[in-house]
Amino acid sequence: MNRNSVALYEEAKKRMPGGVNSPVRAFKAVNMTPIFMKSAKGDKIKDEDGNEYIDYVCSWGPGILGHAHPKVIENVKSACDNGLTFGAPTKKEIEIANLIYECFPTMEVSRLVSSGTEAVMSAIRVARGYTGRNKIIKFKGCYHGHSDGLLVKAGSAALTTSVPDSAGVPKDYTKHTLVANYNDEDSVKELFESNKDDIAAVIVEPVAANMGVVLPKDGFLEFLRDITKQYGALLIFDEVITGFRLSLGGAQEYFKIKPDLTTLGKIVGGGMPVGAYGGREDIMRYVSPDGPVYQAGTLSGNPIATAAGITTIKMLQEDKDIYKRLEKKTTKIAETVRKAAKGKAVVNQIGSLMSIFCTDKGVVNNYDGALSSDLALYADYFSHMIKNGIYIAPSQFEAMFISDAHSDEDIAKTCRVLEDFWK
């Protein structure tokens, strides 16, 4: 029963676009009414009708420790007692910058912002300011937040003509955004060859997780490192999802590649609005007030948000086995589906990130592969999971996130429900 959610949705639609504050929450892709949530604890989330679900959305990634971890809540509460925001520097900002550097040694100097969108937008501005160049290369199917210049999707036949994805974005704003195919070295080489001295940076999700989870082919990230060096461009890893998730040091530690700049979000804020960008000191010294690239924020480095981030990062640092545990749980789910689906689905998994693609094509390693999914089947699968008390992303093109709070019992229940469907 979801009578209360339905009523709340009707009310919400009157005052908010689509009744939501971020589009994917509206459940449009699965033709259902969004579920209004009331509380969450550990691996469970409860809705306004009192239904409880095992949660694999985990707020789209931040919840690596599960919801409302007592230590995080305690430190947030005690930070609140000291005041919500000062708009002046605090000790906590030094502490989190040091923690970020310990985990991501390539982030010699970093700046805190309040979202992943801001982190990426700012990193690109720095890359342009540092190199004195205009163009950037992004990959089809990779999402880097909703800033104008990054809302670009190019058709497969039009890798060099960048068309804005959203109304309200002037074509002029995206003319410097070139789009290549993920895992396709030739498409990147072509763009470098035809724009030799004007590419400031390549930005990539080192593991793509916004077209569903798509892993980089062997050597693809190394190739990006090499070609950017060769042409004097910067390599930006957007680790908003992979940072602190694939390993403490994110994808760059996992794959042993050193980008010039990195963007973080989600886990770095431990459930509060935090993003960060940073990288090589000589590049980051271009940021105001050290340098000429302007970027600022009223609530940047907010003491409550940094308290949540610091506590989360420290807990990840102190728990030497957490990434092994997360991978083990996720592998169990992935293998269950592979076995049950017998070729009717493709399961991509790395660490505690996974996606089940409703496609019988056998492999998904780029955007076109992801698009081969049967979206009606995904909607059926979603509805089956919800009916059985399991909350997953209401869209084929999102990741499933596993947290340390997911108990063996709940993983086993999830596997049974998945088997039921995929058999």
Ligand SMILES: Cc1ncc(COP(=O)(O)O)c(C=O)c1O
């Ligand atoms: C890889 C990546 N970059 C950037 C963003 C934007 O982050 P935010 O939603 O915090 O603005 C997201 C959001 O999902 C993301 O997945």
